[in-house]
Amino acid sequence: MKVSAFAVAVLASCDSVVAAGVSPRDQDGTDRAKLPMPPSPPSYPSPWMNPKGVGWEEAYEKAKAFVSQLTLMEKVNLTTGTGWESDQCVGNTGSVPRLGFNGFCTQDSPVGVRLTDFNTVFPAGVTTAATWDRALMYARGLAMGQEHHDKGSTVQLGPVCGPIGRAPEGGRNWEGFAPDPVLSGVGVAESIKGIQDAGVIACVKHFIGYEQEHFRSAGQDDVVASYSSNIDDQTMHEMYLWPFADAVRAGVGSVMCSYNQINNSYGCQNSKVLNGLLKNELGFQGFVMSDWTGQLTGVASAAAGLDMTMPGDTAFDSGESFWGANLTLAVVNGTVPEWRIDDMAMRIMAAYFKVGRTMENQVPVNFDSWSFATEGPLHFAADEGHQQINWHVDVRGDHAKVARQVAAEGSVLLKNNGILPLRKVKQVAVIGSDAGPNLDGPNGCSDRGCDNGTLGMAWGSGTANFAYLVTPDAALQARAIQEGSAYQSIFDDYTTDDSNTQQGNGLTAIPDLVSQAETVSIVFVNADSGEGYITVGGNTGDRNNLTLWHSGDDLIKNVSALCDKTIVVIHSVGPVVVEDWYNNPNVSAIVWAGIPGDQSGNAIADVLYGDVNPSGKSPFSWASDRSQLPDVLYKPNNGKLAPQIDFTEGVFIDYRALDKADITPTFEFGFGLSYTTFEYSNIRVKKNKASAYKPTSGKTIHAPTFGSFSNSLSHYLFPSTWKNVKYYIYPYFTSSDPAKIAGMSDLQPASKFLPPNVNNGKSQPLLPAGGGPGGNPLLYEELYTVTASVMNTGSVAGAEVAQLYISLGGPKDPKVQLRGFDKLFLKPGETGELSVSLTRRDLSNWDVVTQDWFISECPKKVYVGSSSRRLHLSAEL
Ligand SMILES: *[C@@H]1O[C@H](CO)[C@@H](O)[C@H](O)[C@H]1NC(C)=O
Ligand SMILES: *[C@@H]1O[C@H](CO)[C@@H](O)[C@H](O)[C@H]1NC(C)=O
Ligand SMILES: *[C@@H]1O[C@H](CO)[C@@H](O)[C@H](O)[C@H]1NC(C)=O
Ligand SMILES: *[C@@H]1O[C@H](CO)[C@@H](O)[C@H](O)[C@H]1NC(C)=O
Ligand SMILES: *[C@@H]1O[C@H](CO)[C@@H](O)[C@H](O)[C@H]1NC(C)=O
Ligand SMILES: *[C@@H]1O[C@H](CO)[C@@H](O)[C@H](O)[C@H]1NC(C)=O
Ligand SMILES: *[C@@H]1O[C@H](CO)[C@@H](O)[C@H](O)[C@H]1NC(C)=O
Ligand SMILES: *[C@@H]1O[C@H](CO)[C@@H](O)[C@H](O)[C@H]1NC(C)=O
Numbered sequence: 001m002k003v004s005a006f007a008v009a010v011l012a013s014c015d016s017v018v019a020a021g022v023s024p025r026d027q028d029g030t031d032r033a034k035l036p037m038p039p040s041p042p043s044y045p046s047p048w049m050n051p052k053g054v055g056w057e058e059a060y061e062k063a064k065a066f067v068s069q070l071t072l073m074e075k076v077n078l079t080t081g082t083g084w085e086s087d088q089c090v091g092n093t094g095s096v097p098r099l100g101f102n103g104f105c106t107q108d109s110p111v112g113v114r115l116t117d118f119n120t121v122f123p124a125g126v127t128t129a130a131t132w133d134r135a136l137m138y139a140r141g142l143a144m145g146q147e148h149h150d151k152g153s154t155v156q157l158g159p160v161c162g163p164i165g166r167a168p169e170g171g172r173n174w175e176g177f178a179p180d181p182v183l184s185g186v187g188v189a190e191s192i193k194g195i196q197d198a199g200v201i202a203c204v205k206h207f208i209g210y211e212q213e214h215f216r217s218a219g220q221d222d223v224v225a226s227y228s229s230n231i232d233d234q235t236m237h238e239m240y241l242w243p244f245a246d247a248v249r250a251g252v253g254s255v256m257c258s259y260n261q262i263n264n265s266y267g268c269q270n271s272k273v274l275n276g277l278l279k280n281e282l283g284f285q286g287f288v289m290s291d292w293t294g295q296l297t298g299v300a301s302a303a304a305g306l307d308m309t310m311p312g313d314t315a316f317d318s319g320e321s322f323w324g325a326n327l328t329l330a331v332v333n334g335t336v337p338e339w340r341i342d343d344m345a346m347r348i349m350a351a352y353f354k355v356g357r358t359m360e361n362q363v364p365v366n367f368d369s370w371s372f373a374t375e376g377p378l379h380f381a382a383d384e385g386h387q388q389i390n391w392h393v394d395v396r397g398d399h400a401k402v403a404r405q406v407a408a409e410g411s412v413l414l415k416n417n418g419i420l421p422l423r424k425v426k427q428v429a430v431i432g433s434d435a436g437p438n439l440d441g442p443n444g445c446s447d448r449g450c451d452n453g454t455l456g457m458a459w460g461s462g463t464a465n466f467a468y469l470v471t472p473d474a475a476l477q478a479r480a481i482q483e484g485s486a487y488q489s490i491f492d493d494y495t496t497d498d499s500n501t502q503q504g505n506g507l508t509a510i511p512d513l514v515s516q517a518e519t520v521s522i523v524f525v526n527a528d529s530g531e532g533y534i535t536v537g538g539n540t541g542d543r544n545n546l547t548l549w550h551s552g553d554d555l556i557k558n559v560s561a562l563c564d565k566t567i568v569v570i571h572s573v574g575p576v577v578v579e580d581w582y583n584n585p586n587v588s589a590i591v592w593a594g595i596p597g598d599q600s601g602n603a604i605a606d607v608l609y610g611d612v613n614p615s616g617k618s619p620f621s622w623a624s625d626r627s628q629l630p631d632v633l634y635k636p637n638n639g640k641l642a643p644q645i646d647f648t649e650g651v652f653i654d655y656r657a658l659d660k661a662d663i664t665p666t667f668e669f670g671f672g673l674s675y676t677t678f679e680y681s682n683i684r685v686k687k688n689k690a691s692a693y694k695p696t697s698g699k700t701i702h703a704p705t706f707g708s709f710s711n712s713l714s715h716y717l718f719p720s721t722w723k724n725v726k727y728y729i730y731p732y733f734t735s736s737d738p739a740k741i742a743g744m745s746d747l748q749p750a751s752k753f754l755p756p757n758v759n760n761g762k763s764q765p766l767l768p769a770g771g772g773p774g775g776n777p778l779l780y781e782e783l784y785t786v787t788a789s790v791m792n793t794g795s796v797a798g799a800e801v802a803q804l805y806i807s808l809g810g811p812k813d814p815k816v817q818l819r820g821f822d823k824l825f826l827k828p829g830e831t832g833e834l835s836v837s838l839t840r841r842d843l844s845n846w847d848v849v850t851q852d853w854f855i856s857e858c859p860k861k862v863y864v865g866s867s868s869r870r871l872h873l874s875a876e877l
Pocket of ligand 4: 299330741
């Protein structure tokens with residue numbers, strides 16, 4: 001990809017540092033000449049909490065009462081992880097033993113509780129999005145939150161709206177919801193409400209511009225820095241920041257900053273995105289947590305708005321931290337102002353109290369991420385503290401119900417010539433490795449880092465261990481036997497050769513079976529991806545292509561050549577190429593079953609047999625031609641320096657891009673069939689009484705402080721009787737010589753290496769677009785209500801996701817963009833009503849000059865339909 005002039009310009013200032021071979025950690029407190037001029041514009045000081053922050057008032061009061069009692073080192077303890085594998089969770093903060101506070105257990109993942117036993121593996125975000133069902137999104141969040149709560153986790157590291165899914169090959173897209181800001185925003189907001197109602201802090205991630213796995217960290221192909229996502233301000237607001245605004249409005253307690261750079265400033269020390277966009281403009285009152293070792297500086301990251309470092313050490317098990325003792329020192333020596341450490345502690349504890357936690361209702365961690373053994377070392381890295389570490393608590397409750405419902409309602413019927421739902425089938429032939437088990441067991445590959453057997457979950461840290469995985473084969477066989485059918489399944493994808501030629505293996509089990517009379521063949525195929533620390537079949541997180549794995553295309557072609565009742569079921573992380581066979585008349589039906597979690601087989605049986613009438617809608621486009629969609633950057637494009645990824649397509653990803661290029665997708669965003677039919681009619685637009693938009697004005701309070709601290713370094717030494725755990729990160733000093741603590745001899749006053757205004761605790765002006773959770777409260781005023789009628793015109797009950805799209809009318813606006821939807825459950829003959837309220841934000845564009853939203857003069861039109869291209873009704877606004 002070409003590096004734009006803008007990228008070159010901002011890079012120039014960065015090059016010198018990287019080229020000089022200075023490691024990132026030296027950037028904290030060293031010679032100013034060696035420091036990069038932050039190419040993202042500076043945004044300082046870091047906004048402090050607002051005691052009147054909507055929804056945070058009570059939490060603020062409770063946090064204030066608690067934090068006011070803390071010593072400096074106790075505050076530092078809250079901000080700093082104890083080190084990789086030092087305690088039982090993937091991330092653990094220090095504790096406050098004096099006040100009986102256990103500290104935080106921060107635990108993966110967005111689909112359940114990772115690295116434990118007796119837990120549910122919920123369907124992935126992409127499948128949840130495909131339900132377009134707010135109540136189910138909430139119910140899944142609540143159930144996941146309960147499992148975290150009962151295992152003793154305080155923070156669930158999810159949900160995800162970054163990546164949003166800029167490139168369809170992006171390795172972690174499935175962890176998030178959809179390449180659409182509105183559907184993603186609803187997904188994260190409902191998940192957050194559910195998780196937090198269970199008493200667990202949600203952590204929405206990754207902030208921001210984290211759209212691919214290749215080069216997310218230094219090292220790959222000898223590249224010395226993470227890639228930079230270069231995003232213009234309008235695209236940032238109208239696409240990538242949008243769902244995070246919804247997360248903040250939903251009251252999210254924490255946000256994880258990302259590994260990548262944004263405009264050549266690292267995500268966890270980019271003051272523009274953390275201070276400017278997140279805390280100031282969106283009014284975020286919770287805490288910012290680093291991705292694991294995503295913190296690269298001490299003082300600079302504190303100034304830029306980071307509040308908690310995870311897992312706490314500079315590199316896994318280095319025994320050193322940018323914070324811990326360094327943060328204690330930085331406060332004592334005046335480099336980090338007292339109000340900043342107090343604000344970190346306030347934000348962390350306010351999130352804790354906001355979700356209903358107290359000192360009294362703490363749940364001790366009852367599992368260990370690093371071992372299944374009942375007994376073992378409490379401090380795994382150090383191999384110290386042998387005792388009971390796993391209590392094997394079964395936290396599943398009745399969550400199989402909601403997991404199954406999400407998986408079934410998140411399945412999308414893409415084609416059906418009437419063969420579905422199945423009835424009175426004489427023989428069912430189930431074909432493909434994707435229907436059966438992994439021969440090494442459902443957890444046979446660590447973090448699910450392989451594609452063996454049915455694809456119940458993709459790979460990486462965003463997963464969880466299966467307590468069981470119901471394979472499609474198991475569920476369909478049970479169902480077929482119950483129906484009186486014959487049933488045979490073949491998991492070897494390659495027993496298709498009808499010849500004993502050079503390429504052929506002479507094995508003919510599949511053709512022999514599927515060519516038998518009165519047989520319905522169900523072919524299971526898949527495509528996998530995941531997090532970049534695992535490579536599967538040459539795919540380093542991101543997919544290398546959009547074709548099916550295990551020769552899925554050949555398998556489908558082989559079967560459909562011989563069987564005119566072929567049903568294809570696709571388990572995949574995103575779109576796959578279906579061009580070669582989807583139109584074949586023998587391919588009688590196609591179901592996209594997404595990434596379904598542990599109820600996989602039950603859910604697909606529900607759909608194929610019609611116990612659940614499919615109502616899922618594709619949360620992404622299936623492009624016949626992906627040339628107009630943004631790509632993953634697979635090869636370095638900037639020598640050994642940070643690869644430059646220019647988001648030159650602006651907001652034109654997924655359906656917006658295809659609409660703009662006039663490319664007809666095979667299956668469009670929002671598309672999905674049902675066993676019944678629906679008719680749309682009677683669109684009405686009601687204009688609501690609304691006030692005029694007023695940019696926010698006024699000022700914050702002065703930065704508050706809570707408590708006091710001593711200026712004498714000797715007060716912070718390790719207690720004399722202290723026994724250190726190896727690799728563990730503490731807030732204490734080993735020496736009262738600051739150079740020893742800081743690990744450098746040329747200690748510098750803040751004024752020497754920090755930008756101006758960093759330590760200014762005086763009241764600050766509010767931003768015009770700010771002022772409330774998610775931005776200016778007037779952005780969320782409802783200007784119009786659009787309604788339309790939807791009738792079930794078929795003979796069975798079913799649900800229709802009626803969708804509302806808008807055209808903002810400007811020459812640079814997308815043809816249409818999703819703005820709302822309703823899932824209507826309708827009996828045959830019943831009529832339901834879609835009702836979508838359009839907020840001011842929904843009608844606005846971002847103006848880079850005034851730094852505010854505005855409604856353009858261009859004529860605006862709304863459309864209602866059953867997908868992004870089946871827009872049955874329209875009306876002018
Ligand atoms: C990145 O640079 C673009 C182009 O100058 C600018 O519009 C945008 O606001 C910058 N964003 C950040 C976070 O620095
Ligand atoms: C900081 O946390 C550690 C680990 O939980 C704990 O051992 C230590 O006592 C805490 N220090 C203070 C000052 O509370
Ligand atoms: C303080 O941070 C520096 C890196 O800036 C590191 O080398 C040093 O070990 C840290 N000190 C402690 C006590 O972790
Ligand atoms: C204060 O402490 C921080 C953290 O170790 C260090 O980076 C900075 O150079 C120190 N400054 C002074 C003036 O001691
Ligand atoms: C499982 O996957 C691994 C890694 O992709 C592969 O090497 C292995 O052969 C597979 N095992 C089976 C039994 O399919
Ligand atoms: C696409 O990637 C998959 C998984 O690595 C591989 O099986 C398949 O052969 C690739 N397809 C093409 C056309 O290269
Ligand atoms: C069946 O699969 C084999 C490879 O296993 C392939 O060579 C052959 O072309 C396929 N047949 C059809 C009709 O697609
Ligand atoms: C469809 O299947 C029948 C066998 O039932 C076969 O004869 C025919 O060639 C197939 N058609 C296509 C287009 O593959």
